[in-house]
Amino acid sequence: MPRLATPLTESQVRALEPRATRYCVADGNGLVIEVMTTGSKIWRFRYTLNGKRQPLATIGDYRMISLRVARAKAQKYAALVAQGISPVATARRDRGAESKADVLREAAELYLATALAGKSDEYRRTTRRALDKDVLPAIGNKPIAAVSADDIVAICERIKRRGSPKMALHTRNVVKRLYAYLIARQLATSNPAQIVPARSIATFDSRTRVLSGAEIGVTLHTIDTSNIRRPLKLALHLLVLTMARKSDLVDAKWAEFDLERARWTIPAARLNAREQARADRVVHLSRQALALLRELQRDRASDNYLFPSVRGDDRPIAKSTLNQAVKALGLDVEHFVLHDFRRTAATHLRESAQQAQALDTTHSEAAAEAETEATAEAARQHHLLQSWADLVDSQIEAARHAARGAA
Structure with missing residues (x-):
């Protein structure tokens, strides 16, 4: 019987490095991979026939044969050995067929x-x-x-x-x-x-890219079920819910948030050049955004920044961190960048028959002349962000349901 071994993974096979002499690593059930001094990796089959250990049968080059295929071949050869038949001739024919691997x-x-x-x-x-x-x-x-x-x-x-x-x-x-x-x-x-x-x-004009409702749900569901760090998941979700710019969220400080009043006040000094002539920008927080922020607050690693660098110094994560996290997920959302979340939110709200003027002021305190008008405007803005958050929730749930159905 072949010696039991811990099954390999593709990443482990890729990581095998050459040594001064060639060596074998077992996958189990007779399958081994031999690493040559040149760095080449060859799948082999180890077996005993008629009570005698036989020379290794060659399955083929790792570049041509995946781990899954190599296992299937080893299983086929083991069945031959169980019948008292040497697998060498079959393996030789298989290797001839493997030459087809040079076709696309x-x-x-x-x-x-x-x-x-x-x-x-x-x-x-x-x-x-x-x-x-x-x-x-x-x-x-x-x-x-x-x-x-x-x-x-x-x-x-x-x-x-x-x-x-x-x-x-x-x-x-x-x-x-x-x-x-x-x-x-x-x-x-x-x-x-x-x-x-x-x-x-x-x-495509990247300034007009809008995600469909289904794309929003699939994107956030994929992010939520991925293995990226939890704070980055929350950051990406908050980008969607708050309609904030990536730079504004990455540099956000706890002092800017009033969770009791459901408000995030971004200082004018942190706004981009076009907006610095205005007052501070006020972002009204939905129930969903508050829940994410309270989770961040419970587990926060910095008294200053929402998303501190993992290096331990008192500064936020790099501007490129969220982009890299999304890129690593391999999302199947064509021609998409993180900034599209803001445009997507505005478009979906407009399609929900919200007032265009309210959309234009979602991120800022209305310059109302009367206090009652300012209060009414704040209420409208909060209602818009809450409506958007509820829509996002429904799309995530739809994506979650579809994923369960496909499983």
Whole structure:
């Protein structure tokens, strides 16, 4: 019987480094990976036949064969051994078939099985859909090195003729990520999709990008169920609920918040150049935003900043931290940046028949001449932010329900 071993993970296999002499690491059930002094990694099958330990049977190069596929082959060879049959001839035939891994279709399967293993179900689904629907039918049987920028352009043009420029750009990006993976795995030397400029496929005015209700729900549900640090999850959620600029939230201090009155007052000195001529900006806080802030307050690591740097010095996280956190999630939300949350909120409120004037003053104290008008304006602004928070909650719940249904 093969010796029991702790199963490997793809990340552990990728992390194996060469040594002065080659060595093997067991995955279990006879499967081992041999790391050569050159850095190459070869899957092998260890077995005993007729009571004698046999030489290792070669399964194939790790660059060509994912952990999942290697396990399946080891299981097949173990079944042969159980019948008293040597798996060597079968393994040799399999290795001949593996030469097909130099075609894009096989490489794409390797990419889906390994690089996307830690991504969300939705991300894997949309990636596979783009490959299966448009990429692989057109160029799946081409050798990896033979795929050209002209091939990518032709695929994108066909998608655009269907009236789907966003999907064309998404498909180009899928191929670009696939080839970046193949280059890292030394299966390709150039990236044909990278040569094709995004603007040649589809152009979008980033100042008009608005997320749909479903995209809002999927985005926040993905953030909430990810493994990024909890304070960053809360920061991203607060960006949505408060309609604040990223820089305003990142630099926010506890002294600016009055949770009893549900108000966040951003000093005029912290506003951008266009707004510094105005008074302090007052953000009215919804029930949901207050709940997130109270959680932050309970567990706060700084008496000064809401989101202090993890380095321990008294300063906030870097401006790029939230962008990096979102990028690491691999969200399948096309042409999206964090600033789009503000525009999205304003658009959805407008579609809910809220007054345009109130939308324009959501972030600031109305310059009302009479105290009663100022009070009424504050009430309207608070109502707007609460309506928005309730809408966001409903979209998150819909995304959560859809995820449970797909599980």
